Amino acid sequence: MSEPTQSRPNRLPAPASLSSRSDRLFEILILTLASVIVLVFALSIYQLGTESWPALKRFGLDFFTQRTWNPVQGSYGAVAMITGTLVTSLVALAISVPLAIASALFVAEYAPRWLANPVGYLIELLAAVPSVVYGLWALFVIAPVLSRWEQGFFQAPEKIALYTACKNLWDSGSTTLQCFFVPSSFDGRGLALAIIILTVMILPYTASVARDVIRLVPQDQREAMYALGATKWEVISRAILPYARAGIMGGVILALGRALGETLAVAMVIGDSQDALKSLFGGASTMASVIANQFGDAQEALHRSSVVTLGLTLFFLSVIVNYVARLIIGRLTPKGIQ
Amino acid sequence: MLMGGLILLATLLVVAPLILIFAYLIREGLGAVNLDFFTKVPAPEGETGGGLANAILGSVEMLAMASVLGVLVGVSGGIFLSEYPRHPLMPTVRMISDVLAGIPAIVMGLVAYGLIVLQFGFSGFAGALALGFLMMPIVVRTTEEVLKLVPQTVREAGLALGLPKWLVTLRIVLPAAAGGIVTGVMLALARVAGEAAPLLFTAFGNSAINLDPSKPMSALPLEIYRGATSAYDENQRLAKAGALLLITLIFLTSLLARRASRRK
Numbered sequence: 001m002s003e004p005t006q007s008r009p010n011r012l013p014a015p016a017s018l019s020s021r022s023d024r025l026f027e028i029l030i031l032t033l034a035s036v037i038v039l040v041f042a043l044s045i046y047q048l049g050t051e052s053w054p055a056l057k058r059f060g061l062d063f064f065t066q067r068t069w070n071p072v073q074g075s076y077g078a079v080a081m082i083t084g085t086l087v088t089s090l091v092a093l094a095i096s097v098p099l100a101i102a103s104a105l106f107v108a109e110y111a112p113r114w115l116a117n118p119v120g121y122l123i124e125l126l127a128a129v130p131s132v133v134y135g136l137w138a139l140f141v142i143a144p145v146l147s148r149w150e151q152g153f154f155q156a157p158e159k160i161a162l163y164t165a166c167k168n169l170w171d172s173g174s175t176t177l178q179c180f181f182v183p184s185s186f187d188g189r190g191l192a193l194a195i196i197i198l199t200v201m202i203l204p205y206t207a208s209v210a211r212d213v214i215r216l217v218p219q220d221q222r223e224a225m226y227a228l229g230a231t232k233w234e235v236i237s238r239a240i241l242p243y244a245r246a247g248i249m250g251g252v253i254l255a256l257g258r259a260l261g262e263t264l265a266v267a268m269v270i271g272d273s274q275d276a277l278k279s280l281f282g283g284a285s286t287m288a289s290v291i292a293n294q295f296g297d298a299q300e301a302l303h304r305s306s307v308v309t310l311g312l313t314l315f316f317l318s319v320i321v322n323y324v325a326r327l328i329i330g331r332l333t334p335k336g337i338q
Numbered sequence: 339m340l341m342g343g344l345i346l347l348a349t350l351l352v353v354a355p356l357i358l359i360f361a362y363l364i365r366e367g368l369g370a371v372n373l374d375f376f377t378k379v380p381a382p383e384g385e386t387g388g389g390l391a392n393a394i395l396g397s398v399e400m401l402a403m404a405s406v407l408g409v410l411v412g413v414s415g416g417i418f419l420s421e422y423p424r425h426p427l428m429p430t431v432r433m434i435s436d437v438l439a440g441i442p443a444i445v446m447g448l449v450a451y452g453l454i455v456l457q458f459g460f461s462g463f464a465g466a467l468a469l470g471f472l473m474m475p476i477v478v479r480t481t482e483e484v485l486k487l488v489p490q491t492v493r494e495a496g497l498a499l500g501l502p503k504w505l506v507t508l509r510i511v512l513p514a515a516a517g518g519i520v521t522g523v524m525l526a527l528a529r530v531a532g533e534a535a536p537l538l539f540t541a542f543g544n545s546a547i548n549l550d551p552s553k554p555m556s557a558l559p560l561e562i563y564r565g566a567t568s569a570y571d572e573n574q575r576l577a578k579a580g581a582l583l584l585i586t587l588i589f590l591t592s593l594l595a596r597r598a599s600r601r602k
Binding site for chain 1: 341342344345346348349351352353355356357358359362363366410411414415417418419421422425427430431433434435436437438439440441442443444445446448449451452453471474475478502503504507508528529531532533534535538539559562563566567574577578581584585588589592593596
């Protein structure tokens with residue numbers, strides 16, 4: 001490009017008009033490249049939408065209310081995957097949030113500096129472990145432990161009777177609260193293992209956002225409480241946590257978004273059963289795990305389309321969840337915490 | 339004091355999985371990391387020996403292709419958000435890149451499948467495209483953040499010298515933020531290098547060494563997934579060694595990136 005400076009000694013140059021053509025070109029170039037992001041988003045909706053259409057046309061809203069997912073009969077209802085996704089994500093969230101907040105408090109408030117930094121590092125590395133590696137570890141290390149417990153459950157004869165009663169219930173498509181805690185598979189895979197591994201996987205997201213917002217709590221706030229004679233825990237529970245609450249909430253929702261879409265680790269350990277949830281220690285599935293496990297093998301057009309409809313649902317679910325999380329975090333922290 | 343103890347205990351619980359996973363992979367996988375591991379392809383199921391050369395090469399090639407897209411679009415997006423804050427499209431681009439960052443990787447795999455695989459079949463290109471889609475929003479975010487750290491006075495000084503805005507941006511602002519941008523790209527690479535889900539039905543995997551991106555291609559996370567779910571000990575052993583290699587590379591990359599950004 002040409003050197004665009006032009007001197008006009010007698011008139012004061014308006015800065016905007018200086019070399020405006022090359023600036024204009026640069027702006028267009030940058031804008032074009034940046035709009036690829038918008039394009040990818042639009043293409044994703046279009047692509048997922050057109051491929052979901054056959055299933056949506058065939059089943060309509062029934063797709064989201066029907067329980068049977070049966071490629072052999074050609075009937076597809078997503079209730080089992082939707083509940084599987086929600087149950088695994090919400091339970092994992094419920095377990096991980098207190099742990100994450102505690103570790104954030106440790107790093108931000110309790111630990112001496114020489115310890116806080118390495119621990120903070122380790123928690124960030126936890127977020128860098130690939131999903132498939134978590135899956136491998138859960139499969140080879142935690143599943144055998146669960147499996148031993150599941151098999152040990154049936155040492156007593158009355159437990160076998162209980163299992164038989166539950167088995168009849170499950171086969172007839174119903175269940176009871178008690179039966180929910182009776183193992184239905186014995187290899188350790190299932191809902192419980194998926195929840196355990198999801199808990200570990202989403203911990204670092206809440207923990208690092210919580211740590212950042214706790215550090216943003218003004219020092220005066222702490223000192224004022226200490227001056228009144230408060231103990232450390234009183235300062236944390238009355239001055240720090242209430243102040244950081246909304247920011248932590250943003251981190252929690254971000255972690256929820258992760259949990260909803262987490263795929264391979266869950267797909268490897270959840271046991272891939274499309275019966276609606278029957279046992280905590282038995283097979284289940286999530287939307288993401290069904291996409292991973294079935295899309296490649298789906299021969300029939302309707303099966304394919306139904307799997308893509310799960311993808312579309314997941315797409316919109318994560319758009320909403322992430323939008324809400326960003327809204328909360330963006331509103332709270334002027335300096336932009338990721 | 340009781341709460342302090344509980345908090346320490348919770349922190350130990352949070353950090354324990356990382357240490358346990360790493361220790362497990364070293365114990366189980368280190369033995370399989372040898373010359374064959376880097377130079378041979380996996381032995382046929384049920385046989386012993388072999389390595390993950392196909393996966394290592396595939397990963398490197400797809401990540402290189404994904405970076406082209408991720409860096410080009412991501413850095414431009416970051417420049418747009420930071421240097422054109424009053425542009426009418428700016429809020430849209432910002433919101434969409436934020437939202438895109440949260441779309442599950444497997445869904446991006448479905449999109450790349452529809453865009454490429456339906457027309458041209460499984461290929462390294464399709465896998466790289468999916469990974470590139472995943473990199474873009476991460477690079478946008480970090481680029482925007484570091485560009486905003488460049489003092490406004492630096493831009494004004496450039497403009498006062500009569501330089502046009504594009505030259506100020508390219509020759510003064512970008513170089514000043516280059517370190518941070520490189521850090522962002524490295525973190526994005528570390529993040530997508532471990533993704534297997536979007537590759538399942540795009541790159542698909544290949545048990546032979548393949549450098550042609552228009553054909554199915556393997557990748558480390560794919561081989562880890564196949565091996566871990568395989569019934570054969572030998573495949574499982576390779577998967578553990580592959581996981582050890584992958585996790586080590588990812589940790590090193592993130593640590594280097596963070597150290598570089600902290601020094602600034």
